[in-house]
Amino acid sequence: MSQVFPTSLAVKSTNAALAEGSYWFGLTCIAAAFVGILSVALARPGFTAWAVFPALAVIAVGGTILYFLDRVRVVLVALIFVVQVVGMSWYVHTVFTYQNSVPSDPQASSDTLFISLATTAMIMFGVTAGRVLPGISSVVGAFIVTESIVTVFAFVTGHAIVVDLTATGLFAVLVLMLALLRVSRRRSRALQPAFAHAGQVNTAAMERERADSRVSALVHDTVLNELAVVSTRAPGAVPGPVRDRIAASLAVIVGENAQSGGTIDLAQELSSELAQAVDEARAAGLVITVEGDLGSSARLQLPVAQALGLAVRQCLGNVRAHAGVDAAELAVIAGDGNLTVMIVDSGRGFVEADVGPDRLGLRNSVRRRIEEVGGSVQLWTTPGVGTTVSLTVPQ
Amino acid sequence: MTRWKTPQQLDPLGGITARLIVIVAGIIAVGVAIALTITGWEQVSTPWIAALAIAVLAADVGYFIYASSPYVAPLKFGSHVIICLGALLAVALDELSQWGSNTLIRDDWGPISMAIVVISLGSYRAPWELLACSIGSSAIIGGIAVIVGQSGTLVTPVPPAVFIVTMVTPVLASGIASAAFSRTLIRRMLSWRASLANNLAVTGDATAPTGHLAFLHGTVIPFLDRVVTTGELGVDDGARARLLAQELRVLMVIDAEQSWLTGVVDRFEDPARVAHELDAEQRGCLRALITHLQSSEAFAKRSVRLRLGIDNGRPAGVLDVDTLAHHNPRAELAPYIAVARHVFPLAEAVFTSTGFALTFRL
Numbered sequence: 001m002s003q004v005f006p007t008s009l010a011v012k013s014t015n016a017a018l019a020e021g022s023y024w025f026g027l028t029c030i031a032a033a034f035v036g037i038l039s040v041a042l043a044r045p046g047f048t049a050w051a052v053f054p055a056l057a058v059i060a061v062g063g064t065i066l067y068f069l070d071r072v073r074v075v076l077v078a079l080i081f082v083v084q085v086v087g088m089s090w091y092v093h094t095v096f097t098y099q100n101s102v103p104s105d106p107q108a109s110s111d112t113l114f115i116s117l118a119t120t121a122m123i124m125f126g127v128t129a130g131r132v133l134p135g136i137s138s139v140v141g142a143f144i145v146t147e148s149i150v151t152v153f154a155f156v157t158g159h160a161i162v163v164d165l166t167a168t169g170l171f172a173v174l175v176l177m178l179a180l181l182r183v184s185r186r187r188s189r190a191l192q193p194a195f196a197h198a199g200q201v202n203t204a205a206m207e208r209e210r211a212d213s214r215v216s217a218l219v220h221d222t223v224l225n226e227l228a229v230v231s232t233r234a235p236g237a238v239p240g241p242v243r244d245r246i247a248a249s250l251a252v253i254v255g256e257n258a259q260s261g262g263t264i265d266l267a268q269e270l271s272s273e274l275a276q277a278v279d280e281a282r283a284a285g286l287v288i289t290v291e292g293d294l295g296s297s298a299r300l301q302l303p304v305a306q307a308l309g310l311a312v313r314q315c316l317g318n319v320r321a322h323a324g325v326d327a328a329e330l331a332v333i334a335g336d337g338n339l340t341v342m343i344v345d346s347g348r349g350f351v352e353a354d355v356g357p358d359r360l361g362l363r364n365s366v367r368r369r370i371e372e373v374g375g376s377v378q379l380w381t382t383p384g385v386g387t388t389v390s391l392t393v394p395q
Numbered sequence: 396m397t398r399w400k401t402p403q404q405l406d407p408l409g410g411i412t413a414r415l416i417v418i419v420a421g422i423i424a425v426g427v428a429i430a431l432t433i434t435g436w437e438q439v440s441t442p443w444i445a446a447l448a449i450a451v452l453a454a455d456v457g458y459f460i461y462a463s464s465p466y467v468a469p470l471k472f473g474s475h476v477i478i479c480l481g482a483l484l485a486v487a488l489d490e491l492s493q494w495g496s497n498t499l500i501r502d503d504w505g506p507i508s509m510a511i512v513v514i515s516l517g518s519y520r521a522p523w524e525l526l527a528c529s530i531g532s533s534a535i536i537g538g539i540a541v542i543v544g545q546s547g548t549l550v551t552p553v554p555p556a557v558f559i560v561t562m563v564t565p566v567l568a569s570g571i572a573s574a575a576f577s578r579t580l581i582r583r584m585l586s587w588r589a590s591l592a593n594n595l596a597v598t599g600d601a602t603a604p605t606g607h608l609a610f611l612h613g614t615v616i617p618f619l620d621r622v623v624t625t626g627e628l629g630v631d632d633g634a635r636a637r638l639l640a641q642e643l644r645v646l647m648v649i650d651a652e653q654s655w656l657t658g659v660v661d662r663f664e665d666p667a668r669v670a671h672e673l674d675a676e677q678r679g680c681l682r683a684l685i686t687h688l689q690s691s692e693a694f695a696k697r698s699v700r701l702r703l704g705i706d707n708g709r710p711a712g713v714l715d716v717d718t719l720a721h722h723n724p725r726a727e728l729a730p731y732i733a734v735a736r737h738v739f740p741l742a743e744a745v746f747t748s749t750g751f752a753l754t755f756r757l
Contacts, residue, residue: 010409013583021517021576028568032560039556113501113561124572173423173511177416184415195408195734198683205655206675212608216647219611224643226619230636235628247623250616364647368671 011185018178019131023067026124030060033117049098051090052114058087059118063125077129081145084122088149091118096157115150119167122146127174136178143171210372215253217365221310221317222249273309274341278330281316285326288316292332300339304393307373308341314365315343315389323347323387338392346386366391402577403469403519405584407733410470413518414463420515421456424508428452428489431504440496448488452508455481459512463519465733466744470519478516479528482509483535490543498550500543500558506536510565517573518580525577529570533563607646615639660685660714662700669703669710672757676738681714684731684753688714693722694751706756715752724751 034056041047062084069076095114126142147167154161226246233242278288300308312330319328325347333340366389367377375393403410428449432439439445455478461467462474486505493503513529520528540562544555551557618639622628656663656670659682673681681701688699695717703712718724725746732753735742739755 009583009587010406010412013580014409014412016583017517017576017579020579021514021572024575025568025572028571029564032564032568036557036560039554039560043554113557117564169427173420176419180415180419181412185412194687195679195683198686199679202675202679202682206678209655209671212650215608216650219607219643219647223611223615223619224640227615227636227640227643230619230622230628231633231640233628233633235630235632238622238626238628243623243626246619250619250623253611253616 014181014185015131019067019128022124022127022130023063026063026121026128027060029117029121029124030056030063033114033121036117037114044102047098048101049094051094052098055087055091055094056118058083059091059121059125062087063121063128066125066128069129069131080129084125085145085149088118088122088146089153092150092153093157096153096159099159100157116164116166119146119150119164120170123167123171123174127178130178136175139171139174139178143167213364213368213372217310217369218252220361220365221314222252225249273306274312275309277309277313277316280313281320281328284320286316286320287327289327289329290332291329292334300393300395304373304375307369307375308339308391308393311366311369311377311391312341312343314361315391318361319343319345319347319387322350334395337395339395340390340392342388342390344386344388349381349383349385349387351381351383400581400585401469401519401521402517402580402584404737405581405588407465407468407737408730409518409580410463410468411465411730411733413515414460414465416518417463417515418460420511421460424511425449425453425456427511428485428504428508431502431507435493435499435502438493438496438498438502440494441492444488445492448485448492448505451481451488452485455485456512459515465729465736468733468736472520472524475516475520475524475528478512479532482512483532485509486536487539490539494546495548497543497546497548500540500549500551500561503562506562506565509536510569513566514569514573517576520577522574522578522581525570525574529567529574532570533567536566537563607643607650610643610646615643656681656701656703660699660701661689661697664701665703667703667705667710669705669712669757672710674738677757680731680734680738684714684728684735687727687731688716688751691724691727692719693724693727694718710757711755712757713752713754715750717750718746718748 034053037049037052041050062080065076065080065083069080092115095112099112123139123142123146126139129138129142130136147164150164151161153159226249229242229246238246278290282288316328316330319325323345325345327345329342329344331340331342331344333342362379370377370391370393373393375391378390378392379387380390381387403413432445432449458474458481459478462470462478486509489503489505490497497503509532513525513532516525537559540559541555543549543562544558549558618635622632655678656665685699685701688694689696698717699714700716701712701714703710705711728744728751732742732744735744735753735755739757742753742755745752745754
């Protein structure tokens, strides 16, 4: 059953999704810091902290390399770590130094907005690194390193050292969520094997059902007819044409079974089935008026053409056997990605609900056969007026 | 349409995994709102609006928790909109409650709490929808920030753009992150589904013949084969052909009436032959649920019943089972209900004191 994602893939996919989401979260924070500081720079004459922009770029580049990292490469991870530490140190030092040059700034503490944004980005890039590093180590590492950088430079530049509630709160929530994710996943996915097993059993059953249905329809079209022929013949020699026809029917049945094992391409043998069905019905004495191009079925895929031809053959057989008339109309209409064949007779007609369960022709040889190739069957019939069967298959 | 597929639609169990996150995140969002309201109480000018803002947020979180339940899954577009609008209303009320006395915009809980709510949506909705919703919400919050910035009460000497950045960044970053999260999950799931579809053809077992096929190969084909080989009909062959035709037809009717559900449940009714209309996912869901009902200790043995039929012109079904006393199977059935609500256009779970029933429409 395809709707239940395997647990092993779900874990990998969730980790990849967390990495991507965290990367974009971090990048948005860097962009926000960029925009915010740029607005300050433009509003304040004598702004000197231009170095924050390349420093932010360095942090963003480090995060981006982490984002594209698909497996642990020790040297590369160590290099990114160094780049991030350098970038963050450069940025924090520049911000604190600038704040010192603006004594009126009441936010001259270590948890200023622009520091929080960069710290948040670093922590989120830590989550991104979690795709290639074990557990929550990268998040914890990112938080400790970043807060250490902020604390050291706050001390060096004489800023009040204040706990950054935004960054610390985000870190705590992230760790909690990552832990909860593991617990919740373990609980919710405990039933995944049951779904997977049901899916396997189901797939096998459906394949068998399809194969049986295909053979059943052929049996109805061929073997039952041959038995009927044999039952009406007197003892003695069997004429050559009758023997040939029985042999052909047996070949079709044996061929279909062998096809399940993948050895005989029956569809190829029956590719011109639609024209054959019409010819056979005409040979049996039915007058058929054809509208449209019978060759349209040549554009169908072989299994579809085969199913359509066999279904038409059954419909024409029904006209001959049950409608009480010796003429039928057949219309072939192509368009909108579908091919529709309509078989119309003005015979007895019938009440569909009254058809006995032993009448398998319409059910097996027409409806199920067409539905199995993605088509549909519509039936209009009125007692005393006639019957129209419409078969639509995808082109 | 693939573009609007949601992670929850592609993996209903993932929605259940994420629900614990929704609950805890919701509690944290309300906790942050209460804590920051208390610590910034001197900035609150209208206490009853502050209380109303927290109540609106709590109601919004409560609705989110309800909408993410496996019993009402999947979380729909309308629910997403309601959740976003509820959070936006809470943000607006928070700012209104501080109107005229708000000195610091950074300690306002609205954007932070909304960001916590928004980021929990990633498992439930499509990426483009999440992105559009977060950009729209950010625009509204940006507008609120401009109004608050013009109130003249803020003490931080920074340009108005910084106020906008302060209020918008949490929601925008969360929205972009949840959209990216959703996009990655969907890509991976669709890729897995594509590989599954390619492999399906080799998993079937088409070797075991059903009743009429066994009869066909064991009796009918040898008979016709002999007729072809010898080219002669014996005295009894005509009658035998009639008899074989009758038997073959009877066996074909019996096989055609058989359903894949025959023998799977303890009692099965399908007068309208609805069973063969179930698609692969619906069959798999029912089979997994039935297997669980038959093996769980919460349910009476041999009491699983399935009735399929036509209800108001549409194929429908009821799967029901008796529960044993002192058992509450709600939790253990939640994943199955979530999957059923995904694969059937309409599916409802009903629990009574004596049983459980799943009603569904095709």
